Amino acid sequence: MPKRPVSTYRLQIRAAFDLDAAAQLAPYLRDLGADWAYLSPLLASTEGSDHGYDVVDPSRVDDARGGPEGLDAFSKAARSAGLGILVDIVPNHMGVADAAQNPWWWDLLASGRESRYAAAFDVDWEVGGGRVRLPVLGTSFEQAADAGELRVEADELRYFDHRFPLAQGSVTADERAVLASDPTDASTVRAVHERQHYELMHWEREAAELNYRRFFAVSSLAGIRVEDPAVFDEAHAEIVRWVRSGLVDGLRIDHPDGLADPVGYLDRLAEKTSGAYVLVEKILEHGERLPQYWETEGTTGYDAMGDIDRVFVDPAGESALDALDEDLRGSAVPPWQDLIHDTKRVIADTILRSEVLRLNRLLDEPIDGSDDAIAELLTCFPVYRSYLPDGAGYLVQAADDARRRRPELTDAIDHVLVRLADPGHPMAVRFQQTSGMVMAKGVEDTAFYRYTRLGSLTEVGGDPSVFALDVDGFHDAQARRLAERPAAMTALSTHDTKRGEDVRARIAVLAELPGEWAEFLRSMRDVVTSGHGPFDNLLWQAIVGAWPATRERLHAYAEKAAREAGEATGWLAPEAAFEASMHAVVDAAFDDQRVAERLASFVASVEQFGWSNSLGAKLLQLTGPGVPDVYQGSELWEQSLVDPDNRRAVDFAERRDLLARLDGGWLPDVDASAAAKLLVTSRALRLRRDRPELFTRYVPMTVTGSALDHLIAFDRGGAVTVATRLPARLARRAARDGSPWGDTELLRHAGPTVDVLTGRVFEGHRLPVARLLERYPVALLAPLDAYPGRQVP
Template sequence: MIQAHFRTPRIPIATYRLQLNKHFTFHDAKEIVAYLHALGISDIYCSPYLKAREGSLHGYDIVDNHSLNPEIGTEQEMDELSRELEHYGMGHIFDLVPNHMGIADKENAWWMDVLENGMSSCYANFFDIDWDPIKDELKNKILLPVLGDQYGNVLDNQELTLTFENGSFFILYYHHKFPIRPQTYPEILKYRLEELEKTLPEENLHLTEFLSILTAIDHLPAYTETAEEKIRERRREKEVIKKRLHTLYNESTEIRNFIDKNVLLFNGQKGGTESFDLLDNLLDKQVYRLSHWRVATEEINYRRFFDISELAATRVEEPDVFRETHELVFRLIRQGKVTGLRVDHPDGLYCPPEYFKELQKNCYLLTFGGNGKNSKNNRASEDEQSEERAALTKQYHEILAREPHYKPFYIVGEKILGRSERIPEDWPIFGTTGYDFIATVNGIFVETKNAKEFDKIYSRFIKETIHFHEIVYEKKRLIMQVAMSSEINTLGHYLNRISEKNRHTRDFTLNSLTYAIIEVIACFPVYRTYIHSSEVNEPDKRYIEHAVSKARQKNPALNESIFFFLKDVLLNNYPGYFNEEGKKAWLNFTMKFQQITGPVMAKGVEDTVFYVYNRLISLNEVGGSPDWFGTSIEAFHGQNTERAKSWQHSMLATSTHDTKRSEDVRARINVLSEIPAKWRECLIKWSRNNKKHKYLAGDLAAPSKNEEYLFYQTLIGAWPFEPMDDSGYEIFKNRIKEYMLKASREAKENTSWINPNTVYEEALMHFIDNVMNRKQNNAFLHDFKKFQEEISHYGIYNSIAQTLLKITSPGVPDIYQGNEIWSFCLVDPDNRMPVDYGLRMSMLEELKEQETSGGIQALITNMMRNREKGLIKLYVTHKALTFRKENRELFETGNYTPLEAAGTKENNVCAYARNSNTKTAIVVAPRFMTQILSHPEELPFGKDVWEDTFLSLPFEDNAAGYQNIFTGEVAKTTIHNNAKGIFLSEIFTTFPVALMERIC
């Protein structure tokens, strides 16, 4: 009898994100475990490392869920990494990708099987394929938009070639490899058959075998067969046929020459269009239809990850798909090598709450499943394992009945929350990956009172006014028209079929229904809703009603009853006479609709609007709302308070692999919000100076005023501290050029990925080359560098302040690789560059050595004098993480109390206390340093700077003072204006941030 009991999940203290690829492997990760432990990290948090497309630098294009990526390492190397983590008591968070797979690589055996066998493939249900799509010609086929030109041109250029390998036929197209459907082998093997029969006598055994193989092919079940017995027969017999054909090919010279010549004839002759008729006819009979990549936007009939045709969505809601896609990660969990999960893009799943519930259940079963009884070496019978699993499942549900919020395993979801949106209550996870925190903590370093001034500066510079919500609406519509029209058209046809079943709605036209879908999605205020039953919760209801209402307002000429019908379907407002089949169709439409709204939001806003609306680009971050010019201290405290109450183990990030720019770049750009007059003056001066470097690309001047505005902010944020030699400067300039090219294409205003305007892009690159030319007397660079240096010094304080806030706020702080010191990276792939861990290790050793030999004050003096070196950020990170690790209970379950300052600099500080029954820690971080310091070289210390500003302690406190962990200095409490607290001049005496521990 298995005893039911709770499993206490391992909760990380602090995580460190590692980007694994061929340049940074398991072995490399093992080599830095000791350093990360010394830094204060409790868990590594790795990018995906299952087998991905060859050369993948990110790992999200997985081709085999059962294998480790050989470019990252072997099982033995993975074991060595696990043992090293175990030695230091560290955990390992796995980045799980349940939503899609990479299909551009021939090593995706599941996808290759579908291409060969169609609906009769045993993996046909693994991918979200519409076998009965809108286009009749694609019935029972898959559109593959992989060709670089029109199909006919590619064929005539002999870029598609037939090949014969080990008994199988394939079509090759550069690195692509497509299997030929076995039932069409006779198209090749019967061609010129009479010639072969004349060559070989009728009684020839090889000829007899060849004809027998042809007969066997004719008896294969059809590729549209879906009966399980027929699928097994087809799978078995086709492989027998291939083996027989391979053997015959090797045994008979005549057969080999015959097949080789036929392959040659099918491949045609360049310049002779008719010579490709054979291959064209053969391709027409395959499961797939090869097409120009541009066709994907309108006709593709498999669901993709966003608009990326090389990533096909998987149907993980199906039990067999769930089991197969999680096989390896579950084994790693069972073996104790993986202690937590980060789930990638749950918004793309059919039913996220049910997925998370299934995931938690399996993690519970793995943990209590007999300590590895289900391993490969297990001798227990399948019946015994099944009984044990059933018993554990029963016990798990009994626990849930008593404790509905029980979560046995640490799981976080990559969920992008809209402003005021909350994590769905029925998700059994510990929180998000931290984009909500990025937006809030970054926002408190933006001077909100200057919003209108920045509106004026931006509008006047670009000579137009961009209204954020209007541009979001327009760009979401654009994405649905140019990148995801196929998905939208499919939804439209689905809704049309539903409308046809009701006499009150059957007169709605297909076009009007599709148009209504586009308009509602364009007005959707969040990424998606999570309706998965007839019951609709209040938040989801509000979002849908809001979107429909906005769509109606924007389309007064469209019959409003169409919008009411769509709303009824989305909210499951069934007519009273509906049967179960009708209800199921409505709900299925809603769940398919929900899978589309997220990608449209991501592509329309994150990957388009965030490169168009450039008022202050530090606000243009995943999870952010650029229309809100900063965040109030009250909002920051409010979010922290809520997290402390409900999501105290949610991740806290400031940089990730998906952020548009690193935390240090944003910290600098935020400074501009404090000095609008200076910023305006610089813009005017620089623009006039650089006007001569602009070139016309047709009717367009490159760069546009909007891109120029983006360019100057980017330079300010990304310019390195360290001096650059000619080689280093060229590398930096090329990084800026690559970023601006990407930004321009993402904006889709003057060029795009789909239709690159090469003339415009060349003019843009020419502009950057000229304005960044430092070999000549460049007046712009001279003036820019002086301003940038001032901004960067103020940005230092922003950066270390937000680092401290992240490490001490409720939640689990996450450090993105390399960001423990200055990192001025831009959007990927720039932020995935190799990290110099040798430098960081030596810097940490230097910190410890200086603190031991010279004393803490000498160390602080050195760090402040050389703060551009990055040692100061490493120091704050290390000391704060170590303090958090030593006081785990205080930060995990302790209270969060906002603290208020009063005095002349009361607006220049963010402060709060973390307290428990036995301990209290106070966090104080400065902001808006241009308002405090008269020039950047001045230090923010003492009474001359902080004047009468006083930090009140609202809780009962008998402490004599608080000791700053960064300096060892004690700030004494005192009474001021009938309140107990500490003067900021006593807190900030030698160091610009404070984490203070109560002393009695």
């Protein structure tokens, strides 16, 4: 039986915070209560990469991240602190932005089909005329050559900082003589280039003409074929060594949906690692389940994040926020499924057109309209991918939707389906690898920035058309998680979340105050506006949710959000006038006294409610079924925005100092210091790690009284979690009735228990919630011996 973590703490390892720095943090993670350390990718990646998902050499730990000595040191420090180790790995792709840094890619470009690594990369050699197409030029090849931007020297073809190998014998003696005096001689450079196993081309051609598989639409990340046993073995030799030698205990698999055979991959990984603990970064759509036969403990927790977020959203605010959204648009809001159909179809027709064309080439007999039919099926596919023969029903569903939307394509759709339904056909395999690319780019990276009624719902793996979740629905989801995947990860913030957990918790308050939000937004737009109503809504939600934030962070968010939405501006053709107005909105928050004062006033009116949501969400995650992960720094308020903002440096010294004060008996207020969140995090993590017998089941607690819908309470087998929800509405109740909780009671066993957050002891079957939550909006009840310094209230 492999070791399983009780909880994890994610660390982003990079040059600025390497493995040696992480080793120094091990005692703090132990004191916090974490069970395992969870590390971002460690293998050698593109120079300067902060994320590590662009591996260039799978045979070694990145020197910039501490090298093999750093991993050894971290492992020893973690073991001394009693920590297990989980490491993120990237089997789907490699970084090829700089060919000279990647020995596999360099060899492929030097030797083409004869390369030792020809089988490692997913290249369509035929369509490229036996060459790999590289979209690196800012102009056509001819223009670049004529301008002297290309040169041949030192047995390399160079374009500014880019270097490419020359095939053996591809430069004649006469050409070498010419190049010795002028390495940029255009005619000679052209001739030499024609003999290479690659073709340098204008980057604009990549959308339709690229001939190698990549990660989503990122041409600097080339897909690799780990379905080939030899490729798997070489790509995983170092990783397997880590596990077998005891350096690490478990692995997190990045983007398994990009693989040709995820099931086979996980089987082989389990065989090589003797069944080590493995998680998959699998994004499940609403209602979708992870296949139970996969060799994995479960997902990395985006699905849990969606449930936790939505139980803190007031369903009563939906219609008012819809009305505001419609008013800002000046037209009816398109249904979510229609919106994402259109954004996905744009992706299939533009930046992923090359993938559609490759699928069409894999048809035994392409017909008129078959490429259009393939694009429409990819667009209509309701989940990231199927795993044929499992999931064949999704293909039927996509075909029915495609025929309904495009009846003129019915014959072509039926023709394509014959191959797509055959699990062994190359086209069916490739389609499964491609549908997730269209989903990710069309939904997460486009539609999520257009569907702006409540930004906290547009999160990775979330369906923003599902507005809220009631308490019973939440309990059902948690019970199912315990029954089906008890060792799967749960998360609230990750390196991929578009808003940190506490940004989302504050934005959720707007569903309780839709009228106040509409008034605030209109008052802001009367002073300054981007000219695009839905985007103003998105931007002001982010500003309010992340406030206080720096000007630079908000400008970066605004630019990324607007360009990803692709409505008023875009990455390829930025609209200068709109972007100037957009940046003026951000500047006004700092420079215009009217705006700054109104912003400060509105934030002050919602921040306590947001903090209540934050503490509640954190406690639900840390004590609920699954393996909770604490993303680096999120033991204090996590108010980051989309990457790279969510990977910025963490002040661990501040966290150590605050934890020491808490351990000295300090009970902080719920305020901007975020010490209350550190209290909740540390006490929940410690109880879960040190008393696992208290977390063996999931039973909803009985709540009675007039405010029962404001409480979430469950028993994990001796540890009882209690959290407030919809705090703004609760405050209105208090203003009206003089008491927020009134006669609301928690019914439970009569024996004495202690709230491990405060040390207060409670007895009796009927526990008044007003007394239980007198100090904090959350409580964690446990047997008396769980808190030696208990107090009788």
